[in-house]
């Protein structure tokens with residue numbers, strides 16, 4: 419999938435996808451949650467000119483949709499996953515619990531998506547080398563967003579994240595292999 423990118427919006431020092439997204443390619447495989455060996459933390463890809471096609475075409479939705487700069491994943495702790503967008507699914511991959519999750523920018527944006535009819539998924543990572551888990555929380559969050567109630571929203575969000583964190587995380591089965599040359 420390749421969605422049109424917002425002009426002028428760059429990854430900057432964010433390298434979250436090079437850490438959290440697993441790759442299983444002939445030339446590069448790396449487990450979920452392990453920073454790619456070709457990535458310089460805070461700077462980016464050291465093999466940018468010859469990086470795999472998957473790395474050229476995968477972008478989080480912060481690069482695609484009109485959300486505020488606060489949503490940049492290394493600042494917000496949230497990756498907006500691109501898969502499912504065209505089918506009306508918005509997955510918030512919560513890497514860390516940050517103050518951003520308690521901000522009006524986060525709450526009002528999620529409320530807007532719910533009002534627009536998007537399915538809202540919450541996802542959390544497990545330990546390195548395990549698959550993330552995901553749950554649909556649209557109807558769970560809706561009473562709080564309909565009532566424009568920040569306390570109820572935060573309480574429901576925290577409860578959903580706590581439940582996801584308590585899941586058993588399955589191994590991703592990926593063995594690291596680096597041969598981009």
Ligand code: SF4
Nearest residue numbers: 429432433435477478
């Ligand atoms: S997570 Fe998004 S902003 Fe961060 S490096 Fe990847 S594509 Fe860029």
Ligand code: SF4
Nearest residue numbers: 436454456457463473
């Ligand atoms: S090859 Fe480059 S772009 Fe691809 S995961 Fe590694 S550091 Fe990121």
